[in-house]
Amino acid sequence: MSSVIQYILYLAVLVILAIPLGAYIKKVMSGEKTFLSRILTPCENAVYKVMRIKKDEQMNWKKYLISVLIFSGIGLVFLFLLQMLQGVLPFNPQGLAGVKWDLSFNTASSFVTNTNWQAYTGESTLSYLTQALGLTVQNFVSAATGIAVLFALIRGFTKVKTDGLGSFWVDMTRIMIHVLIPLNLVIAIALAGGGVIQNLKPAETVSLVEPIAVSADGEIIENADIDVDANTVTVDGQIIDGAQIVTEQFVPMGPAASQVAIKQTGTNGGGYMGVNSAHPLENPNPFTNILEMISLLLIPVALCFTFGMSIKNKKQGVAIFMAMFIMLAIALSIIAVNEQAATPQLAQNGAVDLSMVDQAGGNMEGKETRFGIATSSTWAAYTTAASNGSVNSMHDSYTPLGGMITMLQMQLGEVIFGGVGCGLYGMLAFAILTVFIAGLMVGRTPEFLGKKIEPYEMKWAVLVCLATPIAILVGTGIAAIVPSVPDSLTNTGAHGFSEILYAYSSCGGNNGSAFAGLNANTVFFNVSLGLVMLFVRFLPIIGTLAIAGSLAGKKRIATTAGTLSTTNALFVFLLIFIVLLVGALSFFPALSLGPIAEFFGSIA
Amino acid sequence: MKTLKSVLPRAAVIFLIFAILTGIVYTGVVTGIAQLIFPNQANGSIIEIDGKKYGCELLGQQYTDEGHMWGRIMNIDVSTYKDENGKMLMYAVPSNLSPASEEYETLVAERVEKLRAANPDMDDTAIPVDLVTCSGSGLDPHISPAAAEYQVARIAKARDISEQDVRDIIEKCTTGKFLGVFGEEAVNVLKVNLMLDGILQ
Numbered sequence: 001m002s003s004v005i006q007y008i009l010y011l012a013v014l015v016i017l018a019i020p021l022g023a024y025i026k027k028v029m030s031g032e033k034t035f036l037s038r039i040l041t042p043c044e045n046a047v048y049k050v051m052r053i054k055k056d057e058q059m060n061w062k063k064y065l066i067s068v069l070i071f072s073g074i075g076l077v078f079l080f081l082l083q084m085l086q087g088v089l090p091f092n093p094q095g096l097a098g099v100k101w102d103l104s105f106n107t108a109s110s111f112v113t114n115t116n117w118q119a120y121t122g123e124s125t126l127s128y129l130t131q132a133l134g135l136t137v138q139n140f141v142s143a144a145t146g147i148a149v150l151f152a153l154i155r156g157f158t159k160v161k162t163d164g165l166g167s168f169w170v171d172m173t174r175i176m177i178h179v180l181i182p183l184n185l186v187i188a189i190a191l192a193g194g195g196v197i198q199n200l201k202p203a204e205t206v207s208l209v210e211p212i213a214v215s216a217d218g219e220i221i222e223n224a225d226i227d228v229d230a231n232t233v234t235v236d237g238q239i240i241d242g243a244q245i246v247t248e249q250f251v252p253m254g255p256a257a258s259q260v261a262i263k264q265t266g267t268n269g270g271g272y273m274g275v276n277s278a279h280p281l282e283n284p285n286p287f288t289n290i291l292e293m294i295s296l297l298l299i300p301v302a303l304c305f306t307f308g309m310s311i312k313n314k315k316q317g318v319a320i321f322m323a324m325f326i327m328l329a330i331a332l333s334i335i336a337v338n339e340q341a342a343t344p345q346l347a348q349n350g351a352v353d354l355s356m357v358d359q360a361g362g363n364m365e366g367k368e369t370r371f372g373i374a375t376s377s378t379w380a381a382y383t384t385a386a387s388n389g390s391v392n393s394m395h396d397s398y399t400p401l402g403g404m405i406t407m408l409q410m411q412l413g414e415v416i417f418g419g420v421g422c423g424l425y426g427m428l429a430f431a432i433l434t435v436f437i438a439g440l441m442v443g444r445t446p447e448f449l450g451k452k453i454e455p456y457e458m459k460w461a462v463l464v465c466l467a468t469p470i471a472i473l474v475g476t477g478i479a480a481i482v483p484s485v486p487d488s489l490t491n492t493g494a495h496g497f498s499e500i501l502y503a504y505s506s507c508g509g510n511n512g513s514a515f516a517g518l519n520a521n522t523v524f525f526n527v528s529l530g531l532v533m534l535f536v537r538f539l540p541i542i543g544t545l546a547i548a549g550s551l552a553g554k555k556r557i558a559t560t561a562g563t564l565s566t567t568n569a570l571f572v573f574l575l576i577f578i579v580l581l582v583g584a585l586s587f588f589p590a591l592s593l594g595p596i597a598e599f600f601g602s603i604a
Numbered sequence: 605m606k607t608l609k610s611v612l613p614r615a616a617v618i619f620l621i622f623a624i625l626t627g628i629v630y631t632g633v634v635t636g637i638a639q640l641i642f643p644n645q646a647n648g649s650i651i652e653i654d655g656k657k658y659g660c661e662l663l664g665q666q667y668t669d670e671g672h673m674w675g676r677i678m679n680i681d682v683s684t685y686k687d688e689n690g691k692m693l694m695y696a697v698p699s700n701l702s703p704a705s706e707e708y709e710t711l712v713a714e715r716v717e718k719l720r721a722a723n724p725d726m727d728d729t730a731i732p733v734d735l736v737t738c739s740g741s742g743l744d745p746h747i748s749p750a751a752a753e754y755q756v757a758r759i760a761k762a763r764d765i766s767e768q769d770v771r772d773i774i775e776k777c778t779t780g781k782f783l784g785v786f787g788e789e790a791v792n793v794l795k796v797n798l799m800l801d802g803i804l805q
Contacts, residue, residue, distance in 0.1 A: 192638035278740035286787025353730035359748030517700030
């Protein structure tokens with residue numbers, strides 16, 4: 001019972017905080033006064049001065065697009081080079097070497113596209129400089145880019161007979177200065193107070209309470225008598241030759257809290273640590289956890305309300321929100337039920353206690369005690385709904401059906417809230433698809449928000465909606481026949497296939513979470529997943545801006561009695577139906593080979 | 605081409621501005637404030653007594669002594685990290701195993717058997733799930749109160765102290781849910797063991 005209350009409160013807190021933030025973002029983006037204007041507007045103006053641009057500059061859709069692409073391109077090259085050169089650059093107390101070209105390319109694509117897929121392990125691969133000046137910066141600007149493109153689309157709906165969609169530079173500056181930087185300052189400091197590390201010190205070592213014996217070939221020796229002073233390891237009275245005694249533990253250090261804050265709020269998800277927010281130094285307790293978990297969906301939810309207010313049709317924002325929220329709630333319940341029920345393999349005919357008495361119970365493999373089932377399942381649902389991809393438990397160790405839902409949410413194209421900005425413009429493409437199909441059924445020219453939807457918009461909307469399924473299925477298909485791929489798998493059989501499918505779903509949805517048993521740090525995976533991420537990020541951006549440009553040039557048509565309402569329950573239902581239809585038809589065969597096959601195998 | 609020429613310098617300048625603002629200024633300000641107000645938390649919550657670092661409160665270790673409390677199953681990694689003298693350091697990673705495979709079933713059965721043998725007083729009591737599973741980080745410092753209670757008899761017997769003494773220590777090392785609702789109750793295994801050893805009060 002108490003866990004049900006927990007689920008409900010997690011959802012309630014999220015929505016309650018998102019509504020005022022949505023109103024705030026709307027004000028910021030239209031240049032209205034807010035309670036922070038007095039401090040922040042001078043900073044905003046200073047940026048315009050340095051850049052020598054005007055606040056009211058208008059770009060047509062092509063110029064807006066070129067600005068997005070060039071800006072992202074600069075970020076890609078910068079991050080690529082920064083990683084390769086980190087060995088000779090400062091703020092590298094562990095003396096880490098430069099990152100290999102394929103991993104650098106993968107990580108650069110990953111962060112520039114707001115995916116934050118982790119083929120790297122932060123604490124053993126990246127210097128503090130790379131973390132702060134590389135990853136943190138891209139976490140901020142890739143998120144801001146997504147929101148900017150969303151606003152270009154919103155202007156496409158609101159403007160009439162013009163080609164100006166606003167200025168990419170002004171949109172970026174406003175989001176960065178008024179929204180992302182102040183919000184993350186507060187969250188980062190709260191996280192550091194909660195126990196997330198934030199320093200520039202080299203890694204620490206601490207004593208182990210019980211030393212560990214390791215054999216000459218690197219295996220842990222169990223049941224050994226260890227004499228630290230004499231430096232001997234004895235098993236059953238026999239001294240083991242060449243055995244080593246480990247007496248200290250590695251404790252990573254560095255500026256984590258500042259990066260964790262933006263990785264959550266910007267739906268980035270790339271962890272400071274390899275195991276992301278499951279790591280106790282990245283997410284030490286339920287307080288830091290709720291902060292991080294709410295942050296990860298906060299802006300995507302808020303933007304639904306921002307959208308409604310910006311097009312002066314709050315009901316439309318609520319309708320889109322409802323469609324997303326219903327799908328999220330269903331996904332969350334399925335994950336929660338499956339994880340709490342665990343598997344027969346873990347239950348051992350009752351020898352293992354899976355009850356909820358004085359413990360979380362359920363499938364605790366890959367989950368932290370302090371988070372248990374409810375908090376882990378909620379995070380899993382949030383992070384795969386939003387294209388965040390940070391984790392506080394290991395999805396690879398979820399039950400077959402629980403894990404399948406996390407995968408399915410990404411395969412639906414990251415439109416259940418999705419990434420900041422991109423989730424909503426993705427969903428609006430589905431909305432265009434929906435009004436078109438509904439229009440066909442009733443025999444009317446489809447229109448959406450007072451703009452006629454014609455073949456040009458339809459073509460681009462279909463491309464935006466299909467980019468993800470194409471990238472995932474083609475990528476998985478190719479990977480499944482590459483001979484070196486099976487060496488990367490931790491699990492075999494159906495679950496092994498799921499590991500590959502999950503990787504391409506994650507990158508194809510710009511999500512970034514993983515079935516982490518897959519060793520993705522190989523040239524094949526780094527390059528192929530890198531290309532998938534770039535494809536699914538930028539094709540929808542091109543499509544969205546093309547639609548925006550075309551819509552802005554059209555006249556507004558009056559609402560009549562025959563206009564299909566896009567704010568009522570019927571529309572919400574149709575929208576959900578279309579999203580599920582595209583997802584289910586595309587992925588049912590692949591899911592049958594992976595999680596569904598595994599599920600039936602496990603209960604057989 | 606003309607657009608390209610006008611866009612490129614602007615894109616470079618705005619990238620530079622945001623790189624400095626978020627990469628250097630933002631990271632620096634957060635570090636400064638955190639070090640000033642929360643130095644212990646921001647530096648890794650390390651338990652240091654009389655100059656010796658007895659462990660990191662937030663990182664799990666492996667315990668096998670009968671007189672110590674045991675934690676989550678660990679997947680130990682001694683090859684990734686070395687100290688400056690090249691000596692191996694202990695770290696751990698998650699298993700990433702599917703909980704629905706036959707291999708997993710066998711693995712858990714072995715763990716059950718081992719725990720049964722080590723805790724004869726508990727007879728056939730079902731074993732709390734935390735003790736037979738690997739955590740998400742691989743470094744989980746906690747176990748559930750149920751998993752701690754399961755070990756009380758063994759620890760008391762091995763140390764020749766009363767079960768109540770062990771329970772008192774466990775209670776001191778238990779953290780509740782945030783605001784009474786969020787997350788789970790958790791027992792910090794390192795703290796329990798340092799208290800059992802008399803190092804921590």
